[in-house]
Amino acid sequence: xxxxxxxxxxxxxxxxxxxxxxxxxxxxxxxxxxxxxxxxxxxxxxxxxxxxxxxxxxxxxxxxxxxxxxxxxxxxxxxxxxxxxxxxxxxxxxxxxxxxxxxxxxxxxxxxxxxxxxxxxxxxxxxxxxxxxxxxxxx
Amino acid sequence: xxxxxxxxxxxxxxxxxxxxxxxxxxxxxxxxxxxxxxxxxxxxxxxxxxxxxxxxxxxxxxxxxxxxxxxxxxxxxxxxxxxxxxxxxxxxxxxxxxxxxxxxxxxxxxxxxxxxxxxxxxxxxxxxxxxxxxxxxxx
Amino acid sequence: xxxxxxxxxxxxxxxxxxxxxxxxxxxxxxxxxxxxxxxxxxxxxxxxxxxxxxxxxxxxxxxxxxxxxxxxxxxxxxxxxxxxxxxxxxxxxxxxxxxxxxxxxxxxxxxxxxxxxxxxxxxxxxxxxxxxxxxxxxx
Amino acid sequence: xxxxxxxxxxxxxxxxxxxxxxxxxxxxxxxxxxxxxxxxxxxxxxxxxxxxxxxxxxxxxxxxxxxxxxxxxxxxxxxxxxxxxxxxxxxxxxxxxxxxxxxxxxxxxxxxxxxxxxxxxxxxxxxxxxxxxxxxxxx
Numbered sequence: 094x095x096x097x098x099x100x101x102x103x104x105x106x107x108x109x110x111x112x113x114x115x116x117x118x119x120x121x122x123x124x125x126x127x128x129x130x131x132x133x134x135x136x137x138x139x140x141x142x143x144x145x146x147x148x149x150x151x152x153x154x155x156x157x158x159x160x161x162x163x164x165x166x167x168x169x170x171x172x173x174x175x176x177x178x179x180x181x182x183x184x185x186x187x188x189x190x191x192x193x194x195x196x197x198x199x200x201x202x203x204x205x206x207x208x209x210x211x212x213x214x215x216x217x218x219x220x221x222x223x224x225x226x227x228x229x230x231x232x
Numbered sequence: 233x234x235x236x237x238x239x240x241x242x243x244x245x246x247x248x249x250x251x252x253x254x255x256x257x258x259x260x261x262x263x264x265x266x267x268x269x270x271x272x273x274x275x276x277x278x279x280x281x282x283x284x285x286x287x288x289x290x291x292x293x294x295x296x297x298x299x300x301x302x303x304x305x306x307x308x309x310x311x312x313x314x315x316x317x318x319x320x321x322x323x324x325x326x327x328x329x330x331x332x333x334x335x336x337x338x339x340x341x342x343x344x345x346x347x348x349x350x351x352x353x354x355x356x357x358x359x360x361x362x363x364x365x366x367x368x369x370x371x
Numbered sequence: 372x373x374x375x376x377x378x379x380x381x382x383x384x385x386x387x388x389x390x391x392x393x394x395x396x397x398x399x400x401x402x403x404x405x406x407x408x409x410x411x412x413x414x415x416x417x418x419x420x421x422x423x424x425x426x427x428x429x430x431x432x433x434x435x436x437x438x439x440x441x442x443x444x445x446x447x448x449x450x451x452x453x454x455x456x457x458x459x460x461x462x463x464x465x466x467x468x469x470x471x472x473x474x475x476x477x478x479x480x481x482x483x484x485x486x487x488x489x490x491x492x493x494x495x496x497x498x499x500x501x502x503x504x505x506x507x508x509x510x
Numbered sequence: 511x512x513x514x515x516x517x518x519x520x521x522x523x524x525x526x527x528x529x530x531x532x533x534x535x536x537x538x539x540x541x542x543x544x545x546x547x548x549x550x551x552x553x554x555x556x557x558x559x560x561x562x563x564x565x566x567x568x569x570x571x572x573x574x575x576x577x578x579x580x581x582x583x584x585x586x587x588x589x590x591x592x593x594x595x596x597x598x599x600x601x602x603x604x605x606x607x608x609x610x611x612x613x614x615x616x617x618x619x620x621x622x623x624x625x626x627x628x629x630x631x632x633x634x635x636x637x638x639x640x641x642x643x644x645x646x647x648x649x
Contacts (some may be wrong), residue, residue: 116567117537150575155573
């Protein structure tokens, strides 16, 4: 699958008094990239919730913090599906400075498809599954 | 009205790379104090939403940043109702270090009562209005 | 002064369980726009701190919350200098949905120039003052 | 080691429009508990930075999201050292509702000791190491 990348600027809101990006905020950056990847495939999450009754929620994640990102850095956040199941997807993600391949942070993220009201596991909508498989096959 | 105070510790999550509390986070601290004040009067906001169908939302606020709070500071955040209307309340709030009256941040906050579903203005529930007036009278 | 605008997408991280953007997060959006406006004039804030020893900090702000922004909205955040002083600047800012002029949130923000180490007021660097005045004059 | 527990209330700031705690915010809750655990042993992190020149930074974490926490929940966040090394510590942490042992979220967190200025690995100060070992032995 061609790796998807999304740029994210580090603002004051993202940093902490250690002078670097606060560790929990890399999870935000990674979710922004997953959201934009889904949008790039033609899926808006507000429509998915309103029309198909599904939302996506992180079920499990492992994050490696390799080197700190700093205030005003322009980051590139990647998102690549590594496994596609009926009710969940696995992503491999990296955060790096724009123009520098050295990863600052690496994540493996399992995202589950849930019923948007009851928050119980639900099958990924077929049209989304098809579109992701098509994108995976395009690799 | 006796001023209500709520302690809040400054963690890394609250600071920015300037070494101080990020300016938007004082708004969180102030909301924590308003929430705990409401709880101290016997009102849980999840119950207010589920049973009476109302939520409270900030309609307007003015914030003065006087001096910075820093990592690991123990703060006291005050909340005092200065005006009570049928559909909104005004609060005066201050953030200071515990044991030090010098305010670091001051806010005037107008909070509106809204229908929890349609997010339209709605009268503050009578039992809450009565309880706040009683507390105001106790001053 | 020609109004500066910066697009911002609403992600889950920005919303709260009321289903709308959490009130403190509009302050983040406004700061992103001020930062990008400064960048558009040629000033990077990490360089300003490292080379000229100055940072900018919000000294006072008034925010009006007019209508809620929601998950997945694409917002436009404006920033316009309304007053320029030796040690501070005032901004008028608005948050609206892209392609819809109706403001959702309006802010008046006073930003002070501070010594980056001692956090005491300091004159805005002349080259920045000149550049802002030039931009103001271009209106 | 006797497990340390720290209470945390869920405010609007912690939730997202899915109606539950935003996934990245559990990392904040876990850090609050680790900070308070350190304080319970007599160590203030601002002093550790200023006097001993060390800070702690998350190096790696695995988080399992088991069930959602919701607005207004009172949570208990645990912190237990599972491994103590010269330059890092491993924690096992759980987030649960107060009075309910069912974990909502589980984390394994590796925290590294760093030089507070250069952000390079550094030995955990001996007095802290001794104190943690003493606490571990008290189990």
